Amino acid sequence: MAELIDGKKISTDIKDELKEEVSKLKAEGREVTLAVILVGDDPASAVYVKNKKKACEYIGIKSLSYELPAETTEDELLELIEKLNGDDTVNGILVQLPLPRHIDEKKVIRTISPKKDVDGFHPENVGALLIGEPGFVSCTPAGIIELLKRSNVEIEGKECVVIGRSNIVGKPMGVLLLRENGTVTIAHSRTKNLKEICKRADILVAAVGKPKMITAEYIKEGAVVIDVGIHRMDNGKLCGDVDLDDVESHVSKITPVPGGVGPMTIAMLMYNCIASVRG
Numbered sequence: 001m002a003e004l005i006d007g008k009k010i011s012t013d014i015k016d017e018l019k020e021e022v023s024k025l026k027a028e029g030r031e032v033t034l035a036v037i038l039v040g041d042d043p044a045s046a047v048y049v050k051n052k053k054k055a056c057e058y059i060g061i062k063s064l065s066y067e068l069p070a071e072t073t074e075d076e077l078l079e080l081i082e083k084l085n086g087d088d089t090v091n092g093i094l095v096q097l098p099l100p101r102h103i104d105e106k107k108v109i110r111t112i113s114p115k116k117d118v119d120g121f122h123p124e125n126v127g128a129l130l131i132g133e134p135g136f137v138s139c140t141p142a143g144i145i146e147l148l149k150r151s152n153v154e155i156e157g158k159e160c161v162v163i164g165r166s167n168i169v170g171k172p173m174g175v176l177l178l179r180e181n182g183t184v185t186i187a188h189s190r191t192k193n194l195k196e197i198c199k200r201a202d203i204l205v206a207a208v209g210k211p212k213m214i215t216a217e218y219i220k221e222g223a224v225v226i227d228v229g230i231h232r233m234d235n236g237k238l239c240g241d242v243d244l245d246d247v248e249s250h251v252s253k254i255t256p257v258p259g260g261v262g263p264m265t266i267a268m269l270m271y272n273c274i275a276s277v278r279g
């Protein structure tokens with residue numbers, strides 16, 4: 001039977017460690033402050049923002065909330081970001097994506113100071129990751145590395161296959177696994193023989209965005225599987241990109257959905273906020 005990797009427990013451990021770190025910073029007279037900007041009224045984004053603010057509260061990070069109407073212009077948003085960039089009391093700036101269509105996301109990401117870019121989306125941070133220099137790392141893939149390490153999964157020398165090449169999950173995931181000395185393949189929508197490639201994986205990361213697409217046919221016996229996908233099914237329950245029931249008897253360890261990768265993303269955001277103060 002597969003071992004379920006408990007992302008909820010591991011993320012709580014991390015948040016408790018960070019809580020201590022924040023207390024130490026406070027004792028040195030340093031406060032950690034995250035500015036969270038939400039534009040519009042997308043219900044899923046509102047939930048994500050609420051959870052991020054709740055995590056800040058738990059850890060002792062001060063969160064400044066900017067909830068702007070959907071009609072906010074690009075210039076107004078950029079002006080707010082510039083103001084926060086120049087505010088020495090603000091350590092991290094997070095703009096919840098997606099943004100309304102009339103706002104250029106790339107421009108917004110580039111406007112956030114790389115030193116306050118706790119999401120790790122700014123090209124300067126992405127470039128730093130690629131060449132192995134310090135910088136903020138995208139939270140979901142960073143959280144997956146923590147999940148693997150804290151579950152005693154060795155990455156060095158292992159065949160790692162990532163399905164998905166998005167800028168926020170697939171690509172940084174591939175680079176991070178490479179940094180841990182994995183042998184990495186990034187598969188995507190144009191990949192041929194996807195099943196054969198996935199079957200090589202000792203560690204398979206599914207970030208494909210297709211509910212339950214990954215079945216036992218894609219999995220090598222004993223592989224470790226990380227399921228990044230989150231989908232709401234017709235019955236209201238959540239599922240991932242992996243068909244857990246089908247693969248469970250084939251894998252050695254797997255992350256469930258919910259309670260796997262999801263909670264780690266927020267824990268790593270909190271980690272980045274604190275790193276932004278430590279410098």
Ligand code: NAD
Nearest residue numbers: 140164165166169188189207208209228229230261262265
């Ligand atoms: P995306 O849509 O930007 O990227 C999906 C990737 O999958 C693309 O690179 C595409 O090439 C690849 N792909 C699509 N169909 C494919 C196919 N049939 N075969 C092989 N590759 C295929 O998505 P994303 O932002 O990277 O997110 C992926 C999933 O992870 C989504 O379900 C998303 O909701 C979820 N997600 C979860 C978290 C979390 O915190 N748990 C964070 C981010 C994303």
